[in-house]
Amino acid sequence: MLDLRLPSGLFFTLLGVLLVAMGILNPADHGALTDLNVNLYCGLAMLVFGLFLLMLARRASRKQS
Amino acid sequence: MKLAFVDYFILALYFLLVLGIGWLLRKKISTSGDFLTAGHSVPVWITSLAFLAANLGAQELVGMSGNGAKYGIMTAHFYWVGAVPAMIFVGLFMMPFYYGSRARSVPEYLKLRFDEKTRTLNALAFAVMTIFSSGISMYALGLLMRLVLGWSFETSVLVSAAIVLAYTFLGGLTSAIYNEVLQFFLIVVGFSPLAALAVWKAGGWSGMASRVPAVMTHSWKYMGSAHQNPMGIEVFGMVAGLGFVLSFGYWCTDFLVIQRAMAANSMSAARRTPVLAALPKMMMPFIVIVPGIAALALSKMAVGYDLPMKNGGPDYDQVLTTLMGKFYPSGMLGVGLTGLMASFMSGMAGNVTAFNTVFTYDIYQSHIRPNAPDSHYLMVGRLTTVGGVLLSVGAAYMAASYNTINDLLQLVFSFVNAPLFATFLLGMFWRRTTGHGAFFGLLSGTLAAAATHGLTLAEGKGAWIANLHEFPSPMAQNFYIAMSAWTVCFLTTIGVSMLSEPRPERELTGLVYGLTEHKHDEGVVWYKRPAPLAVLVGVLAIILNLWFA
Numbered sequence: 040m041l042d043l044r045l046p047s048g049l050f051f052t053l054l055g056v057l058l059v060a061m062g063i064l065n066p067a068d069h070g071a072l073t074d075l076n077v078n079l080y081c082g083l084a085m086l087v088f089g090l091f092l093l094m095l096a097r098r099a100s101r102k103q104s
Numbered sequence: 105m106k107l108a109f110v111d112y113f114i115l116a117l118y119f120l121l122v123l124g125i126g127w128l129l130r131k132k133i134s135t136s137g138d139f140l141t142a143g144h145s146v147p148v149w150i151t152s153l154a155f156l157a158a159n160l161g162a163q164e165l166v167g168m169s170g171n172g173a174k175y176g177i178m179t180a181h182f183y184w185v186g187a188v189p190a191m192i193f194v195g196l197f198m199m200p201f202y203y204g205s206r207a208r209s210v211p212e213y214l215k216l217r218f219d220e221k222t223r224t225l226n227a228l229a230f231a232v233m234t235i236f237s238s239g240i241s242m243y244a245l246g247l248l249m250r251l252v253l254g255w256s257f258e259t260s261v262l263v264s265a266a267i268v269l270a271y272t273f274l275g276g277l278t279s280a281i282y283n284e285v286l287q288f289f290l291i292v293v294g295f296s297p298l299a300a301l302a303v304w305k306a307g308g309w310s311g312m313a314s315r316v317p318a319v320m321t322h323s324w325k326y327m328g329s330a331h332q333n334p335m336g337i338e339v340f341g342m343v344a345g346l347g348f349v350l351s352f353g354y355w356c357t358d359f360l361v362i363q364r365a366m367a368a369n370s371m372s373a374a375r376r377t378p379v380l381a382a383l384p385k386m387m388m389p390f391i392v393i394v395p396g397i398a399a400l401a402l403s404k405m406a407v408g409y410d411l412p413m414k415n416g417g418p419d420y421d422q423v424l425t426t427l428m429g430k431f432y433p434s435g436m437l438g439v440g441l442t443g444l445m446a447s448f449m450s451g452m453a454g455n456v457t458a459f460n461t462v463f464t465y466d467i468y469q470s471h472i473r474p475n476a477p478d479s480h481y482l483m484v485g486r487l488t489t490v491g492g493v494l495l496s497v498g499a500a501y502m503a504a505s506y507n508t509i510n511d512l513l514q515l516v517f518s519f520v521n522a523p524l525f526a527t528f529l530l531g532m533f534w535r536r537t538t539g540h541g542a543f544f545g546l547l548s549g550t551l552a553a554a555a556t557h558g559l560t561l562a563e564g565k566g567a568w569i570a571n572l573h574e575f576p577s578p579m580a581q582n583f584y585i586a587m588s589a590w591t592v593c594f595l596t597t598i599g600v601s602m603l604s605e606p607r608p609e610r611e612l613t614g615l616v617y618g619l620t621e622h623k624h625d626e627g628v629v630w631y632k633r634p635a636p637l638a639v640l641v642g643v644l645a646i647i648l649n650l651w652f653a
Contacts, residue, residue, distance in 0.1 A: 041128050043150060043282050047289060050121050054114065054439065061110065061435045070431040071408060073301055078435040081297050085439075088293065 042099060048092030051085045058082025105252050105429045111438030118442045119267055122286070122449075126271030126279045136481040139276035140461040141208050142367035146278065150285055151373065152380035155364040157284035160291065161451035162444050163244050165392055169427075170420030172396020173411065175334050176320025177652050179396075180389040184323070185347040188382045188645040190355035192638045195365075195378035198356055200622065201532050203366055203374040204614050210359040211466040217531050217615045219539030220470065225546060227466035229520045230359060231459055235492065236513055238455035239499020243510075245448040246500065252425045253441075261500050264445065268453045269493040273486060277367060277461070280453040284364075287446040288384075294436075294443035295391050295424075301431045302398035305407065315401040324653040336577025345583025349590040353525040360458045375634040382641045386648055392424075399423045452496060460488040515557070522586040523549020523593030530597050533617045535609060541601030549593025556588040557581070 061068070062079025069077060133139050146154075171179040207213040211230065215223035245264060246257040271279045306312045313321040319333050326332040327339045337345075355361060355378065365377035402409040409430055412422035428440045464485045473480075503510045527546055530537040558569035562581035575581040612619050630636040 040132060040145065040278075041125070041282075043125075043285060046121060046125055046128075047286055050117070050286070051289070051293070053117070057110070057114070058435050058439075061433075065433075068433040068435075070301075070429075070433055072305055072402070072430040075301070077297065077301070077431065078433055081293075081436050081439070084297075085293055088289075 042096050044092045044096035044099070048089050048094075048096055051089030052093065053089070055082050055084075055086025055089050059086060105425065105437070107253060107437065107441070108434035110435055111441060114435075114438035115442050115445065118290070118446060122267065122271050122283050122446075125282050125286075126274035129275030129279045129282070132278065133276055133482075136464065136478050136485050137208070138278075139482055139485050140457075140464060141363075142277040142281060144367060145369050146281060146367045148368055148373035148376055148380065150281060151364050151368045151377045153288045153384070154281040154284040154367075155361055155377050155381040156385050157288040157291075157447075157450060158361055158364055158454040160288065160388070160447060161241055162248075162447040163241055163451070165291065165295070165444065165447060166244075166248065166421050166424050168388075168392040169396040169399075169424040170422075172393035173400045173418070173423045174396075174420050176316065176397055176400075177323045177389070177393065178320075178327075178333060178335055179393045180323050180648075180652065181342060181346065183386055183389050184645050184649050185343065186351040187355060188386050188641065189347065190351040191378040191382040191385065192642055193352065194356040194362070195375045196634055196638050197617075198528070198532060199365060199375040199378070200371070200620060201615055201617075202362060203368075203371050204620065208366075208465050209461050210357060210362050211462055213615075214527075214531075214542070215466070215470070217612070218537075218542045222527075222539055222542045222546070223466060224471070225543065226524075227462050231462050231467065233517050233520070234360065234455040234459040234462075235495045236499050236517070238452045238459075238492070238496035240503050240510060240514075241448060241451045241455075242496060242500035243503040245445075246504070248421070248425070248444075251422070257504065261497060264449050264452065265493050265497050268449050268456065269490065272453050272456055272493075273489050276485070276489075277363070277457045280450070280457040281364060281367060283446075283453060284450045287443070287450040290439070290443040290446050292384075292391065294440040295395075297436065298427055298431055298440065299391050299395045299398075302395045302402065302427055305431075306398040306401040306405070312397055312401040315404045316397060320397055320400070322653060323649065330576045330580060335579055336575070337580045337583060341580055341583045341587075345580075345587050349522065349525060349586040350583070352529075353521055353523075353586070353590075357524045357528050358521075359462060360454055363458055363461065372628070372632065372634065376632070376637060379634055379637045379641055382645070386641075386645050395427055396420075396423050399427055452493075456489060456492040456496065459492045460485050463488045463492075518582065518585065519550045519553035519557070519589065522553045522589035526590050526594040527597060530594065530601075531616070534598075534601075535612055535616045535619060536601055536606055537597060538601045538604045538606060540604040541597040541599075544600045545593040545597030548596040549589040552592035553585050553589035556585045560584070 058078045059082035062076050062082055066076050137143050168179060202213055205213055205216050207216055211223045211227035214226050242261050246260045249255040249260040250257055319326045330336050330338045365374045368374040368377050403411045411418040412426050413419055428437060432440055464481055468484050469481060523546055527542050531542060557566045559572045560575060560581055561567040561571050562575040562578045565578060566581060609619055614620050
């Protein structure tokens with residue numbers, strides 16, 4: 040059966056890359072109530088989460104084969 | 105709120121992902137069991153997150169953050185008292201009978217334990233209610249998207265319905281469950297940064313506490329009498345009404361959530377599902393309620409945030425989306441919005457997948473056409489999925505055109521649901537309970553709920569028979585209606601059972617406590633056993649209650 044960690048890992052990795060890129064390209068783009076580069080930090084967190092899911096999926100498929 | 109291209113791109117990416125998952129899962133479906141019950145093959149971490157996420161609809165996100173701004177941390181009672189204990193109970197004590205009986209649905213358990221009429225009563229009520237709750241949730245989505253983004257009601261409702269239909273039709277329950285897990289991830293990823301940013305801006309917990317009334321930062325301190333707190337409820341009403349009757353009635357008997365645990369790949373996994381789900385459940389207040397309190401604090405700080413208004417009063421339903429607009433740039437805004445859309449859609453998918461199972465097995469197979477080959481029921485299951493989505497869209501439009509019908513339906517549903525837990529409790533733990541007892545208990549409990557509503561008043565609602573008592577809030581009225589329904593159902597079930605013929609005990613093996621062999625999972629590490637996990641979860645919930653008391 041499809042390992043859910045694979046598609047969701049890919050999704051969050053992609054989302055992370057996209058947000059980190061936005062955070063780097065437009066560092067001045069922030070919400071009205073904060074000066075933080077929200078896209079950059081949240082993007083990094085998503086990237087880590089996505090890669091973590093991919094790693095788990097890879098480990099599981101190795102164990103099986 | 106204005107969305108940029110990248111926000112639409114993220115939303116589109118998510119739509120592609122859910123459709124792709126449905127497409128990949130389609131090959132797995134060869135029997136009606138694969139489609140409707142996920143073939144009892146889903147790993148426990150997935151069933152646990154789906155168990156939680158099936159209940160975590162967007163209405164809850166939007167509503168609970170609004171309640172945070174309105175009532176404060178007292179709202180967490182809906183989690184720490186009104187959910188966690190019931191989730192532990194259903195996992196430890198009730199799942200052995202649901203999963204062990206080999207029933208395919210909660211109504212089917214009632215058929216095995218009691219009789220056909222009790223099952224049919226429960227199945228019909230459940231089928232009608234799931235369609236309407238799915239429709240009402242779609243209606244809420246259409247309203248919110250129109251208000252926040254200016255999208256047309258038609259677009260939001262029809263696009264989300266089409267996507268839900270596509271992925272549930274292709275992959276059945278497995279597809280719905282997978283997407284619920286994704287939705288849960290998106291909500292955590294999309295909304296926990298918002299909570300952190302809002303709390304930080306409001307000066308942390310102590311900064312918030314210094315700016316909002318003291319009653320909003322204590323969950324128990326002002327519960328001594330109903331007039332001390334804005335919810336208008338006191339300790340007994342809250343613990344008995346919400347913590348016992350309503351919470352156990354929902355978490356222990358509602359097929360929408362139970363179905364997720366029944367999809368697990370072993371008895372132990374099915375029992376751990378609700379217990380493990382309780383861990384993230386008790387953390388949800390930090391993501392949904394605390395930002396609401398922060399919003400109220402921010403509105404008093406002259407930093408450029410005001411509570412959204414409607415008709416001269418605060419519009420609490422918009423607290424979450426206005427916070428997003430103030431803290432998120434394009435990009436994260438798209439992620440937050442996608443999380444909101446995802447929870448609307450998986451709420452709908454959850455209802456549709458529970459509806460098609462109950463319709464196919466408990467109504468069609470038992471009353472319309474029994475003894476057909478399995479492929480026939482698979483086809484009926486798929487067609488019911490289409491029918492369920494179409495009916496939900498119809499219900500959404502009905503809710504949009506007749507607001508009063510909407511309120512009336514929700515009231516009737518609460519009457520039907522209130523007595524349920526008494527029936528299941530007696531059925532599972534008292535072998536003398538009979539089918540007649542269960543059936544008439546349920547009917548009398550529902551009547552008792554309606555009568556209590558007709559005899560009491562809260563904010564001008566109710567008392568259509570006579571006005572004997574006035575409650576300080578509709579919430580208090582609701583809790584006491586539930587208690588009276590439960591008590592009447594409990595006593596009637598016992599009374600009628602004593603008067604009717606008991607079932608021979610050999611027929612009840614596997615269905616009732618005391619007549620069921622329990623396999624103990626000794627020799628398994630503690631974190632894979634339900635009981636030690638339940639103790640851990642229970643202790644954590646007590647600590648949270650004390651911490652924010």
